[in-house]
Amino acid sequence: MTVTKQDELDGLKEIGRIVANTLHAMAKSMEPGMTTRELDDIGKALLEREGAVSAPQSSYDFPGITCISVNEEIAHGIPGDRVIMSGDLVNIDVSASKNGYFADTGATFHLAPIDPSLDRLCHDGKRAMRIGISQVGSRKPLAGIGKAIGRFASDRGYTLIRNLASHGVGRSLHEYPEQIATWPTRGDKRRINKGLVLTVEPFLSRGGHWATEGDDGWTLYSEPRAPVVQYEHTVVATDRGAIVVTLPG
Template structure:
């Protein structure tokens, strides 16, 4: 989606706040002993309260309101009977629509004390997202996002999952540009147009390179197996840089 009028910006900011508030509430509520289905129910109730529709459900018939992925599950985890435990890494991805506008956000939570390496991974995962967002602006190269994130990851000894990309969003959950690398992709010559709405969502890892699909047809796992974190915002490109749409408020 390319925003050209105030009504579109207002619509995107509204759904952006809704998914951000939902994610914030879910991350605050998550605790040892609860099931991922119970956590998902919190998200469902909040989206319904605010008049929003789960995007994975409405777009892909996903069997949950939000995607909740624990430890070895790195994305698209189906909420169910799995109980969250101390030491888990829990990724929550919330995407929804309202009045025809879609926004997408996500974060990885640490449950209780973590090994120092995983604490650093979480901090640096959020920083990688911020570095990518700093490359968004009207006229800038789209590949600059992945180049900057790639330098950051390489300098700190991390890897990036290279088949889970950022994407355009706005009037659909996934739209043009459908694949925006969050790793170095020197062959991409596209430029960011003013008003373009996109996600920035690197998957930073301690050794993982690829996402592979599990037997349930949804859940994705790291190959080779390694801890992975993901943080995500929906942003719009302006002449002054990126305007983040998925902030709570």
């Protein structure tokens, strides 16, 4: 989607606020002993209260309202009977629509007791996302996002999952440009047009390079197996940089 009018930006900010509030409320409610389905039910209630519709469920018939991935699961985890435990690494991905506008956000949380190396990975995962967002702006190279994130990851000894990309969003969950690398690439000459709506969502890891699909047809795992974190915002490109629409409020 390309934003051309204020009411379009307002619509994106509304659904962005809803998914951000939902994500943060779910994270605040998360505690050892609860199941991922119970956590997903919290997200369901919050989205319904705001008149928003789960995007993965409505767009892809995903068997849950939000995606909740624990430890070895790195994305698209199906909410179910899995019990969240102390020390777990939990990724929550919330995407939804309202009044024809879509927004997508996600974050990884580390439950106490804190493992310093995982805590550092989470901290640097957020930094990687922010570095990517800093490369978003009118007429900037789309490949600049992955180039900057890749430099940051390499300098600190991390790897990036290279088949889970950022994407266009706005009028649907995934739209043009559908593959926006958050790792260094060659040959991508595309430029970011003013008003483009996209996600920035690097998957930072301590050794993982690829995402592989599990037996359930949805859940993704790191190959080789290694801790992975993901942080994601939906942003709009402007002449002055990126407007982040997935902010709580």
